Amino acid sequence: MSSQDIVVLGRLADPYGIKGWLRLHPFGDDPLSWSEMPVWWLGKEGGPWREVKLCGLKNHGEGLVVLLDGVPDRTAAEALKGVLVGAPRDALPHTDEDEFYWADLLGMAVVNTEGEALGQVAGLLETGAHDVLRVVDGDTERLLPFVEAVVLSVDKAAGQIRVEWGRDW
Secondary structure, X not given: OOHHHEEEEEEEEEEEOOOOEEEEEEOOOOHHHHHHOOEEEEEOOOOOEEEEEEEEEEEEOOEEEEEEOOOOOHHHHHOOOOOEEEEEHHHOOOOOOOOXXXXXXXXXXXXXXXXXXXXXXXXXXXXXXXXXXXXXXXXXXXXXXXXXXXXXXXXOOOOEEEEOOXXXX
16 A cells, blocks of 8 residues: 555554553544554555554553554564554544544645735644644745634645734744
Protein backbone atom coordinates (compact mmCIF):
# COMPACT_ATOMS: atom_id res chain seq x y z
CA MET A 1 0.00 0.00 0.00
CA SER A 2 1.41 3.40 -0.94
CA SER A 3 1.88 6.26 1.50
CA GLN A 4 -0.76 8.30 -0.38
CA ASP A 5 -3.41 5.72 0.59
CA ILE A 6 -2.57 5.88 4.31
CA VAL A 7 -3.82 8.51 6.77
CA VAL A 8 -1.33 8.96 9.61
CA LEU A 9 -3.11 8.68 12.96
CA GLY A 10 -0.28 8.90 15.46
CA ARG A 11 3.21 7.87 16.49
CA LEU A 12 4.47 5.08 18.71
CA ALA A 13 6.49 6.41 21.63
CA ASP A 14 8.34 4.80 24.54
CA PRO A 15 7.82 1.19 25.55
CA TYR A 16 5.56 0.62 28.53
CA GLY A 17 6.42 -2.29 30.80
CA ILE A 18 8.14 -5.52 29.74
CA LYS A 19 5.38 -7.26 27.75
CA GLY A 20 5.58 -5.32 24.48
CA TRP A 21 3.18 -2.46 25.20
CA LEU A 22 4.01 0.98 23.77
CA ARG A 23 2.83 4.48 24.57
CA LEU A 24 0.84 6.00 21.71
CA HIS A 25 0.99 9.67 20.75
CA PRO A 26 -2.27 10.18 18.83
CA PHE A 27 -2.84 12.91 16.24
CA GLY A 28 -6.56 13.08 16.92
CA ASP A 29 -9.32 13.56 19.46
CA ASP A 30 -10.79 10.04 19.69
CA PRO A 31 -8.00 7.46 19.44
CA LEU A 32 -9.96 4.85 21.39
CA SER A 33 -12.26 4.55 18.35
CA TRP A 34 -9.27 3.15 16.46
CA SER A 35 -9.73 -0.06 18.44
CA GLU A 36 -12.58 -0.81 16.00
CA MET A 37 -9.93 -1.28 13.31
CA PRO A 38 -8.50 -4.77 13.85
CA VAL A 39 -5.51 -3.96 11.63
CA TRP A 40 -3.23 -0.96 11.85
CA TRP A 41 -0.47 0.04 9.46
CA LEU A 42 3.04 0.92 10.63
CA GLY A 43 5.64 2.84 8.69
CA LYS A 44 8.07 5.70 8.48
CA GLU A 45 7.44 9.04 6.77
CA GLY A 46 7.09 8.28 3.06
CA GLY A 47 6.50 4.53 3.60
CA PRO A 48 6.70 1.63 3.10
CA TRP A 49 3.80 0.58 5.33
CA ARG A 50 3.13 -2.85 6.80
CA GLU A 51 -0.03 -4.31 8.25
CA VAL A 52 -0.08 -5.24 11.97
CA LYS A 53 -2.90 -6.77 14.01
CA LEU A 54 -4.05 -4.73 17.01
CA CYS A 55 -4.06 -6.79 20.22
CA GLY A 56 -4.83 -4.09 22.78
CA LEU A 57 -5.48 -0.37 23.20
CA LYS A 58 -6.31 1.28 26.51
CA ASN A 59 -6.11 4.45 28.55
CA HIS A 60 -3.24 4.56 30.98
CA GLY A 61 -2.80 7.60 33.19
CA GLU A 62 -3.02 10.65 30.98
CA GLY A 63 -2.13 8.75 27.82
CA LEU A 64 -2.71 5.60 25.83
CA VAL A 65 -0.85 2.33 25.52
CA VAL A 66 -1.09 -0.15 22.67
CA LEU A 67 -0.14 -3.80 22.15
CA LEU A 68 0.55 -5.01 18.62
CA ASP A 69 0.88 -8.53 17.27
CA GLY A 70 4.51 -9.60 16.90
CA VAL A 71 5.76 -7.33 19.69
CA PRO A 72 6.33 -9.81 22.53
CA ASP A 73 8.61 -7.83 24.82
CA ARG A 74 10.21 -4.52 25.71
CA THR A 75 13.13 -5.03 23.31
CA ALA A 76 10.77 -5.46 20.34
CA ALA A 77 8.77 -2.43 21.52
CA GLU A 78 11.91 -0.27 21.71
CA ALA A 79 12.58 -1.01 18.02
CA LEU A 80 9.20 0.60 17.15
CA LYS A 81 9.75 3.89 18.97
CA GLY A 82 9.01 6.75 16.57
CA VAL A 83 7.19 4.60 14.00
CA LEU A 84 4.02 6.13 12.57
CA VAL A 85 0.61 4.50 12.92
CA GLY A 86 -1.87 4.83 10.08
CA ALA A 87 -4.79 3.28 8.28
CA PRO A 88 -6.28 3.36 4.81
CA ARG A 89 -8.83 6.17 4.53
CA ASP A 90 -11.70 3.76 3.83
CA ALA A 91 -11.02 1.93 7.12
CA LEU A 92 -11.29 5.10 9.22
CA PRO A 93 -14.39 6.25 11.08
CA HIS A 94 -16.24 8.94 9.11
CA THR A 95 -15.85 12.52 10.30
CA ASP A 96 -18.66 14.96 11.03
CA GLU A 97 -19.10 18.16 9.01
CA ASP A 98 -16.79 20.17 11.31
CA GLU A 99 -14.22 17.40 11.94
CA PHE A 100 -11.08 16.72 9.94
CA TYR A 101 -8.20 14.31 9.83
CA TRP A 102 -4.89 16.15 9.74
CA ALA A 103 -4.23 14.57 6.34
CA ASP A 104 -7.33 16.38 5.02
CA LEU A 105 -5.80 19.75 5.86
CA LEU A 106 -2.33 19.23 4.40
CA GLY A 107 -1.81 21.16 1.18
CA MET A 108 -4.91 23.34 1.62
CA ALA A 109 -4.62 27.00 0.65
CA VAL A 110 -4.96 29.45 3.54
CA VAL A 111 -6.64 32.78 2.82
CA ASN A 112 -7.45 35.57 5.27
CA THR A 113 -10.65 37.63 5.49
CA GLU A 114 -9.04 40.31 3.29
CA GLY A 115 -8.66 37.76 0.50
CA GLU A 116 -4.87 37.63 0.86
CA ALA A 117 -3.21 34.25 0.29
CA LEU A 118 -1.09 33.27 3.31
CA GLY A 119 0.29 30.02 1.87
CA GLN A 120 -0.48 26.33 2.14
CA VAL A 121 -0.75 24.04 5.13
CA ALA A 122 2.57 22.19 5.33
CA GLY A 123 1.92 20.48 8.66
CA LEU A 124 0.25 20.59 12.01
CA LEU A 125 1.70 20.77 15.50
CA GLU A 126 0.08 19.52 18.65
CA THR A 127 0.86 21.86 21.52
CA GLY A 128 -1.36 20.46 24.26
CA ALA A 129 -3.62 23.51 24.43
CA HIS A 130 -4.66 23.29 20.76
CA ASP A 131 -3.36 22.25 17.38
CA VAL A 132 -1.38 24.73 15.27
CA LEU A 133 -1.40 25.00 11.46
CA ARG A 134 2.06 25.38 9.91
CA VAL A 135 1.41 27.56 6.85
CA VAL A 136 4.23 28.04 4.33
CA ASP A 137 4.45 30.66 1.58
CA GLY A 138 7.85 30.53 -0.09
CA ASP A 139 10.40 31.41 2.60
CA THR A 140 7.72 32.62 5.01
CA GLU A 141 6.32 30.28 7.63
CA ARG A 142 3.35 31.16 9.82
CA LEU A 143 2.03 29.26 12.82
CA LEU A 144 -1.73 29.74 13.18
CA PRO A 145 -3.69 28.36 16.13
CA PHE A 146 -6.35 25.91 14.92
CA VAL A 147 -9.07 27.49 17.06
CA GLU A 148 -12.50 28.89 16.22
CA ALA A 149 -11.39 32.52 16.69
CA VAL A 150 -8.73 32.12 13.98
CA VAL A 151 -10.01 29.40 11.65
CA LEU A 152 -13.34 30.65 10.31
CA SER A 153 -14.05 27.90 7.79
CA VAL A 154 -12.56 24.82 6.19
CA ASP A 155 -13.83 24.03 2.70
CA LYS A 156 -12.53 20.56 1.86
CA ALA A 157 -14.14 20.60 -1.60
CA ALA A 158 -12.40 23.87 -2.53
CA GLY A 159 -9.19 22.96 -0.69
CA GLN A 160 -9.24 26.23 1.23
CA ILE A 161 -9.10 27.40 4.84
CA ARG A 162 -10.37 30.90 5.63
CA VAL A 163 -8.74 32.57 8.64
CA GLU A 164 -8.80 35.74 10.69
CA TRP A 165 -5.07 36.45 10.47
CA GLY A 166 -3.12 39.40 9.13
CA ARG A 167 -0.48 38.90 6.46
CA ASP A 168 2.04 40.83 8.58
CA TRP A 169 1.30 39.11 11.92
